[in-house]
Amino acid sequence: MIQQPEPKRDVLARRESIVAGLRALLPETGVIADALRLKPYETDGLPAYRQLPLADAVVLGLMRMNQILDIDYADRCATVQAGVTNIGISQAVQERGFFYAPDPSSQLACMIGGNVAMNSGGAHCLRYGVTANNLLGLKIVTVEGEIVEIGGAHLDAAGYDWLGLITGSEGQLVLVTEVTVRILRAAEGARAMLAAFRSNEVAGACVDAIISSGIIPVALEFMDRPAIHACEAFAHAGYPLDAEAMLIIEVEGSVAEQDALLDRLREICARHDPISMKVSSSPEESAAIWKGRKGAFGAIGRISPDYLCMDGVIPTSRLPDVLRRIGEMSEEYGLKVANIFHAGDGNLHPLIMFDANDPDSFARAERFGADVLKLCVEVGGCLTGEHGVGVEKRDLMPVQFSPTDLDQQRRIKEAFDPQWLLNPSKVFPLTSPPALAHAA
Amino acid sequence: MSGAVAPQDEAGVAAAVAEAFAAGAPLEIMGAGSKRGLLRPVQAARALTTRALTGITLYSPHELVISARAGTPLAEIEAAVAEHGQQIIAEPPDLGPLLGSEAARTLGQTLGGVVATNLSGPRRVAWGAMRDHVLGVRAVNGRGEVLHSGGRVLKNVTGLDLCKLLSGSHGTLAVITEITLKVLPAPPATGTVVLDGLSAEQGVAALAAALGSPYGVSAAAYLPSGAVGQLAGLAASATLARIEDIASSVTYRTTRLAETLEAFGRPRILDDATSRALWRSVRDAVPLRNGNGNAALWRVSVRPSAGPAVAQAVSAAFDARWFLDWGGGLVWIAGPATEAAHTAVVAAAQAGGGTWMLLRAPDGLRAAATVIPEEPAALARITRAVKAALDPKGILNPGRMYVGV
Ligand SMILES: Cc1cc2nc3c(=O)[nH]c(=O)nc-3n(C[C@H](O)[C@H](O)[C@H](O)COP(=O)(O)OP(=O)(O)OC[C@H]3O[C@@H](n4cnc5c(N)ncnc54)[C@H](O)[C@@H]3O)c2cc1C
Numbered sequence: 001m002i003q004q005p006e007p008k009r010d011v012l013a014r015r016e017s018i019v020a021g022l023r024a025l026l027p028e029t030g031v032i033a034d035a036l037r038l039k040p041y042e043t044d045g046l047p048a049y050r051q052l053p054l055a056d057a058v059v060l061g062l063m064r065m066n067q068i069l070d071i072d073y074a075d076r077c078a079t080v081q082a083g084v085t086n087i088g089i090s091q092a093v094q095e096r097g098f099f100y101a102p103d104p105s106s107q108l109a110c111m112i113g114g115n116v117a118m119n120s121g122g123a124h125c126l127r128y129g130v131t132a133n134n135l136l137g138l139k140i141v142t143v144e145g146e147i148v149e150i151g152g153a154h155l156d157a158a159g160y161d162w163l164g165l166i167t168g169s170e171g172q173l174v175l176v177t178e179v180t181v182r183i184l185r186a187a188e189g190a191r192a193m194l195a196a197f198r199s200n201e202v203a204g205a206c207v208d209a210i211i212s213s214g215i216i217p218v219a220l221e222f223m224d225r226p227a228i229h230a231c232e233a234f235a236h237a238g239y240p241l242d243a244e245a246m247l248i249i250e251v252e253g254s255v256a257e258q259d260a261l262l263d264r265l266r267e268i269c270a271r272h273d274p275i276s277m278k279v280s281s282s283p284e285e286s287a288a289i290w291k292g293r294k295g296a297f298g299a300i301g302r303i304s305p306d307y308l309c310m311d312g313v314i315p316t317s318r319l320p321d322v323l324r325r326i327g328e329m330s331e332e333y334g335l336k337v338a339n340i341f342h343a344g345d346g347n348l349h350p351l352i353m354f355d356a357n358d359p360d361s362f363a364r365a366e367r368f369g370a371d372v373l374k375l376c377v378e379v380g381g382c383l384t385g386e387h388g389v390g391v392e393k394r395d396l397m398p399v400q401f402s403p404t405d406l407d408q409q410r411r412i413k414e415a416f417d418p419q420w421l422l423n424p425s426k427v428f429p430l431t432s433p434p435a436l437a438h439a440a
Numbered sequence: 441m442s443g444a445v446a447p448q449d450e451a452g453v454a455a456a457v458a459e460a461f462a463a464g465a466p467l468e469i470m471g472a473g474s475k476r477g478l479l480r481p482v483q484a485a486r487a488l489t490t491r492a493l494t495g496i497t498l499y500s501p502h503e504l505v506i507s508a509r510a511g512t513p514l515a516e517i518e519a520a521v522a523e524h525g526q527q528i529i530a531e532p533p534d535l536g537p538l539l540g541s542e543a544a545r546t547l548g549q550t551l552g553g554v555v556a557t558n559l560s561g562p563r564r565v566a567w568g569a570m571r572d573h574v575l576g577v578r579a580v581n582g583r584g585e586v587l588h589s590g591g592r593v594l595k596n597v598t599g600l601d602l603c604k605l606l607s608g609s610h611g612t613l614a615v616i617t618e619i620t621l622k623v624l625p626a627p628p629a630t631g632t633v634v635l636d637g638l639s640a641e642q643g644v645a646a647l648a649a650a651l652g653s654p655y656g657v658s659a660a661a662y663l664p665s666g667a668v669g670q671l672a673g674l675a676a677s678a679t680l681a682r683i684e685d686i687a688s689s690v691t692y693r694t695t696r697l698a699e700t701l702e703a704f705g706r707p708r709i710l711d712d713a714t715s716r717a718l719w720r721s722v723r724d725a726v727p728l729r730n731g732n733g734n735a736a737l738w739r740v741s742v743r744p745s746a747g748p749a750v751a752q753a754v755s756a757a758f759d760a761r762w763f764l765d766w767g768g769g770l771v772w773i774a775g776p777a778t779e780a781a782h783t784a785v786v787a788a789a790q791a792g793g794g795t796w797m798l799l800r801a802p803d804g805l806r807a808a809a810t811v812i813p814e815e816p817a818a819l820a821r822i823t824r825a826v827k828a829a830l831d832p833k834g835i836l837n838p839g840r841m842y843v844g845v
Contacts, residue, residue, distance in 0.1 A: 074648045075743040075769075097654065119597045130595065132604065133572045146818035153743035154769055154794040156558065156569055158812035159841065160613075160823060164571060164604025168597045188654045212502040214525055214625035257689055313593040316503050345594035346503075385595035393598075400598055404585045408830070409600045415825030427599070 057424060062113050065177060068092050077136055077153050079180045082113025086120075089181060098183045101128035104386070105294045113176045119168030121386040123293065124250075126344035127218040128184070130386070132167040139178035140166065143417045153180060165412075170388050171423040173416040187252035190218065192286045193262055193279040195269040196243030200224060203245035204319040206272040207343045210249070211316075213268055215261060217344070219250040221293055224323065226338035227300070227351070234299035235292035238285075240276050247343065248293055250286075296340050297351070304336065304353035306362075308369045312376030313385035316346045325375055326350055333368040335361070347385035348376065374399055389427045397429050444470070444487035450578065450586060450617040456488055457615060457835075458584025466835045469611035471511055471550030474536045475557055479610060479811040481803045482837050490552050493617055496520055498592065505575060505592050507620040510552025517551055517621075527626035530570040531561030533723045538737065539800055552616045558608030561723040562659035562682070565651065565766040567624075571607035576620035579606055581613070582831025592620050605826075611837040612845065613830040627684035631694040632715040635679040635705040640664065640748035643679035644768035646704040648744060650681035651767050653700050655693040658684045659719060662764040664751075667727035673714045679704070682719060727763050728774040736777035736801040738785045742794030744768035750788040757784030769794075777801045782809045789813075812841060 065081035068088070072078070073096055080089060086107040089100040103122035104110055110120065116138065121130040128134070137151035150166070151157040166173055197203040203222060210220065223231065223239075223246050232239040240246060247269075251261040262279050269277055280286040292299070300307050314322050323339060330337045340349040350372055354365035373383045373393065377400050383393050397406060410428060414420070445467075447453045460467050466484035470476055472491060490511035498507040501524040508517055514532065521527060532554045555577075560569040576590035579602075589602030606614055635646055643662040650657045659682040668674040681701070683693045690712075698707035710718065721727065728737065740750055747768035754760040754773055758781045761774045775781045782798065782805060789796040790813075798811040815823060820842075827834065827845050839845070 072743075073652060074645075074745050076648075076651060076767075077743070098652075119601075121595055125595070129568060129572065132601070133568050142818050142822070144818065148816055148818045150819070152793050154741045154792075155564065155766060156560070156608075156741055156795070158795045158797050159815055159819075160826060161558070161571060161604045161608050162819070162822075164601055164607070167604075168601050172600070185652045185654050187656065208502045211504065214628075216624060253689065254692065257692065260686075260688065313595050315500070315505075315593060317500065342595070347595045380591070381593045382591050382596045383598045385593070386597055388597055389599065397599065402588075405587055405589070405599075408581060408585070408587050408602075411829035412600055412602075412605075412826055415829045416822060 060175065062175075062177065063111060065113075069178065071183070072153065073098065073183075075153050076183055076185075077180055078183050079137070079178060080112055082116075082177050082179060083111050086110050086112060086115055089183070093183050097186050099186050100181055100183055101125075101134050102131050105297065112179050112181070116167050116176050116179055117169065117171045118386065118388045121342070121345075121347065123219045123221060123290075123342065126220060126342070127216060127252075132164055134182050135163055135167060135179065136182055137180035138163060138166065138176055140174040140176055142174055143419075143421055147177075151180065168388070170390065170427050172413050172427055173422065175422070188254045189258060190250055190252045190286070191258045191262065191280050192219075192248055192250040192289045193265065193277065194238075194240065194289060195247045195249065195277045196240035196275040197245045197247070197272060198243070198275060200245045200323045201320040202272050203247055204316075204323075204343075206247065206269055207316060207319070209268050209271065210265065211344065213264070215264060217249045217261075217265070218252050219248065220342070220344035221248040222246070222319070222339075222341035222343035223248075223293070223296070224339040226336065227296060227340050230299040230303050230338055231292035231296050234295055234302060235288060237288040237292040238278065239292060240278075243275050248289055293340075296349075300338055300351045300353065306354050306356040308352040308354070308365050309387070310348070310350045310352065310369050310372050311384045311387035312348050312350075312373050312381055313346045314348055314376050314379050314381035316343065318379040318381075319343070319346075319348075322348065322375060322379060326372060329368055329371055333364045335365055335368055337368075342385075345385075346381065370396060391426055394425075394427055395429050395431070397427075444489045446489045446492040448492050450493070450580065453488070453490070453493070453580045453615050453617055454584050454586050457580050457582065460486070460835050461582060461584050461833055464833050464835065466838045469615050469837050471553035471556075472513070472547035474539060474547075474549045475553050477539050477800050477806075478557060479798060479841055480806050480839050480843075482840050484838065488615065490550060490615065490617065491547065493552075497618065498620070499524075501526060501623075504594065504623055505620055506623055507576070507592060507618060508551050509618050510555075510616045511550050513548040514551050514554055515548045521623050522626065525626055525628075526623045528621065529563065529567050529573050529624050531563040531723055532559055532570055533561045533725065535559070535724065535799070538725050538729055551619055555607050555619055556609065556611050556616060562661060562719055562765055565660060565769070566656070566658045571604050573622040574603040574607050574619060575622055577603050577606055577616055578618040579614035579616045582833060582836050586617075587614060590620065594622055610840045612827065612840050613836065615836065627686065629685060629687040629690040630712050630715045630719070631683050631690040632710040632718060633681045633683075633694050633697045633701060633707050634674070634710055635701060635707055636674075637676035638662075638679050638705060639677075640751055640764065640768075642704060643677065644744060644748055644764065646679050646701055647681060647767045649700060649704070650697060653697060655683060655697045655700075656685070657681045657697070659722070659765075660767040661722045662747075662768060663722075663727060664763060666761060667763040669727055671718055671721055671727070673710050673718060680718065680722070682715060722763075722765060725763075725772050728761055728772055735774050736781060736805065737799040738773045738775075738782075738796055739799055740771040740773065740785060740789045740792070740794060740796045741766070742769055742771065742789065742792035746792035746794065747771050750792050750794075753788035753791065754781075754784055757781065757788075777805050779805065779808065786810065814842070
């Protein structure tokens with residue numbers, strides 16, 4: 001279990017001086033009144049505790065840096081401060097028919113700085129890519145306090161790909177204060193369909209058939225039976241309750257183009273013995289379909305107040321085996337699980353339900369989760385597709401990386417942050433010696 | 441290069457680099473050698489080529505991934521994916537003929553070389569760069585250690601992203617031995633909307649309208665009349681916007697796009713075959729091919745609306761041939777290989793708030809010039825520290841990007 005350390009006396013003394021320092025810096029606002037309350041800010045509260053400082057650290061909250069600085073439709077980019085929410089960017093440009101593509105389910109709350117730090121994805125990243133694919137420039141602050149601009153409004157800055165390395169680095173390398181993103185003109189329209197199947201295997205085979213046909217839908221989402229039931233109870237989207245597995249498939253274009261694509265998709269689904277197929281007939285119906293999917297975590301929360309959301313990635317063709325194994329583990333550990341899957345790109349979110357009042361149940365949930373992630377690596381995938389390593393997965397890193405790989409990553413981390421001051425105790429396992437001698 | 445070490449496998453690469461590390465002896469790293477003339481000349485007594493590391497190691501069309509050893513000719517990979525109706529997304533150019541490389545003519549560029557230089561073609565503006573589709577790499581660092589990053593799945597945020605760091609690092613951080621790419625279905629049809637005779641400013645404004653339309657434009661270029669040359673279907677300056685999709689959608693979208701662009705002139709629509717040939721020429725910078733063999737060649741990247749000003753500035757400074765891709769943001773320039781011309785290119789790129797790359801010049805100019813922008817002090821420090829983290833003795837392509845790196 002991840003514990004937040006009890007502050008020691010000398011730590012508290014340091015906090016007093018930090019608070020005094022902050023008061024001197026910001027005499028008017030008096031950010032923090034009480035040293036004991038110098039604690040992590042919370043944005044989205046995902047149980048990976050990503051913004052939880054485990055060492056004696058100051059938490060820098062950037063949510064007040066929430067200004068949109070520039071929108072340039074001719075050059076199709078926007079520059080915003082790190083604390084602007086993901087949805088805030090799309091909302092700022094939607095009057096002109098533009099949007100910011102990566103759309104994590106947490107988009108109402110999460111901030112673009114956090115998206116950069118985590119390289120967040122979304123339901124539409126099969127078509128539009130993840131955060132790293134939609135950035136042009138960053139303003140960063142190095143651990144030495146230097147402010148540097150990387151990239152700009154142009155593509156493919158020369159030199160090492162700092163944009164690519166910093167994106168997804170989980171705050172290990174630098175602080176991000178400003179972000180220049182690409183904004184895109186939305187397609188003429190979009191429509192979703194649902195297809196319900198008798199087994200996970202058949203639904204998985206249908207995903208393969210769709211991709212093999214040459215159609216890349218803008219979104220291709222999979223839910224298993226427990227997820228369908230939880231989400232339907234929450235969103236009333238007309239999800240098929242008799243199905244073992246369901247696909248949400250979305251296409252874009254003019255109405256005629258949507259019709260043509262949906263016809264082909266219906267044909268492919270029909271070859272997989274579907275229980276039912278339903279094409280959304282209105283924007284409201286499409287919105288309800290997405291409400292169920294995007295609210296999935298909350299929906300699970302309504303049936304089990306405590307759950308672990310895992311985030312492994314697998315080669316898409318391994319879906320049926322992996323779901324079967326997860327089902328077996330669910331029996332072994334005596335814990336229920338619901339599976340949500342970005343089927344087009346192999347990103348699997350098993351939601352493991354447990355009871356936080358029962359320490360044994362929580363311990364089992366953690367072991368179950370770790371086993372699922374090890375399984376993902378074993379079948380050729382990885383530990384995390386979009387939520388990051390943080391604290392939760394740092395000790396699993398050796399499952400995916402050799403000691404040489406990890407040492408190399410640590411040396412790169414040290415090139416930016418020689419004293420291991422940024423987000424200490426995250427991402428890298430605490431066990432192995434060389435670099436982490438500094439971090440303790 | 442004769443005398444280059446050509447290991448047969450990754451272990452051989454690791455052994456060769458480890459030996460060079462022990463001796464502190466610099467190595468020039470290359471694939472087929474078609475891009476040896478890019479950026480600065482490397483001072484190394486020995487060369488190591490990945491040419492013998494060939495072969496596709498995994499191709500799973502329905503999972504949209506292909507892996508191949510770094511020395512595999514790009515053409516072989518393109519052919520393999522084409523057989524399954526797929527394509528390499530970033531449409532990497534074949535600059536062999538332009539760079540005048542004999543090696544490229546006989547061997548063809550390698551996958552490793554394309555990734556190490558992160559060169560992307562016209563589709564980059566809509567679908568991302570070469571580096572955006574590198575899902576996994578295996579590589580040997582400057583200590584001779586085998587590394588891997590990423591993998592064979594489409595999403596992965598586990599640990600630091602060395603795939604992106606190594607893409608575009610021009611062989612200065614590690615020798616890439618194997619690469620996994622995301623691929624996508626190749627749209628069955630292509631069409632192009634062309635506006636004839638616009639000025640560069642008008643042309644780029646039209647391209648902004650095209651890229652800002654809901655029709656999914658996959659490439660947008662402007663060729664001044666001097667660059668149109670013998671390209672089929674074109675006469676005066678040409679403003680070009682491409683649609684790639686299923687045939688019925690190409691018909692629909694080019695028609696609608698042409699209507700949208702009527703404000704700028706009289707749009708014409710080019711058919712599939714003409715379009716494909718044309719975009720291949722844009723991709724490979726064919727309009728700049730002929731001319732003095734010693735001439736220098738640059739790629740400048742600025743915000744798209746600044747492209748015309750860059751072209752104008754360099755044209756005022758010297759006898760420049762140029763054209764614009766990426767909606768106006770990528771300025772291809774050919775001109776005399778002089779310091780004065782290079783200085784003018786640099787000044788124009790800086791005025792446009794962008795970046796530049798010297799692609800071809802005689803060794804003297806390459807060694808003397810800032811072939812890519814110098815970084816601000818804080819970043820330059822990090823560049824050196826990251827270089828040292830991967831290649832502590834500075835034996836991999838020393839000096840290729842910056843003096844002393
Ligand atoms: C209900 C729910 C649904 C989610 N759905 C998705 C999804 O669909 N796709 C997806 O990818 N993720 C998803 N996530 C995960 C999470 O929302 C994303 O990782 C998001 O990008 C985090 O942004 P944030 O602003 O909340 O960052 P925080 O949680 O505040 O920070 C995340 C990490 O980044 C670091 N960091 C934050 N800002 C900066 C900065 N400016 N500079 C440097 N480092 C920084 C922090 O130190 C921390 O380590 C979901 C989470 C929840 C709770």
